[in-house]
Amino acid sequence: MHAMQYELTLPADYDMGIIRRRVASRGHLLDDWQGLGFKTYLMRERGALGSPVNQYAPFYLWNTGAGMNAFLWGGPFQGIVDDFGRPSVRQWSGLAYEEGGAAHSPARVAVLRREQVPDRGLLTDVMADAARETERLAGEDGAVLSATAVDTSRWELIHFSLWENDTPKADGDVYEVLHMSAPGRDRLPG
Template structure:
């Protein structure tokens, strides 16, 4: 499994109802896409939940890299880039993904990107991240919890989907979930 996210930073005075409408109209088009674990159509408004910018930032969980490749090479992504430009697409190898069967009511998402200290034993970090991911679903109230690793920039991602807005950390990016495409 891999995760993927791209983000478009929009002007401070951007009418975010345009993004809401885009999500409402285009979101269902990816429902049932082959090899998709889920796609969370995410947005953030400047000043809300500590966001510094207006953002449109979908997050994907892919069952196989082929699914991500098929999407990126397909007409939906081409339409997106025609409208918003060519984004940097970040990807992470999934260490642990815990998904509740009751994921559909997710209304909020949080994402943390953490730097990995050089020469830290990765197996130890993976074990700790995997345990935290499992605990988020079992006791923390998350509807989905994913941890992943990217070895080019030595970053880790913690992504969570929530029914209610959780306590937010200082460096956590929080989003509203406008639509959730499922397999």
């Protein structure tokens, strides 16, 4: 399992309706993408849900590296490059994934929290704690799903969760979910 995200931070006066229309017209293109667990089309709008910025920041969980590569090298990602320039694409190794009690509900918001892996202690213990946090978040009321991944080049953990309502029980940056393509969500490793 591979996690991936890129962030397009847009000007404060940017018409976020452009992003909404873009997702409405193009979001379906990944609804059956081979190797994709899911893609959440995420947006933060300045002043909404506590956001200080306008941002388009899709988040992906991939079942296969081949699917991710096909997307990046000649797939729909080229549309982002053509319209906004080439963003930095962050990638993490997946650690844990859990469906929540609201797994069959549409996700309204996502929460992404980043934290540094502590310098001290056994890495196995740190990763076990991260997996337990994934399980804890998935067990909260309103949780659609939860995932945790690690970037070993930066020793950074990310905790990602989706929620069926606008009051998530998780800390971090809150995003509005515009669309979710989930062709291989049922095959993501738990």
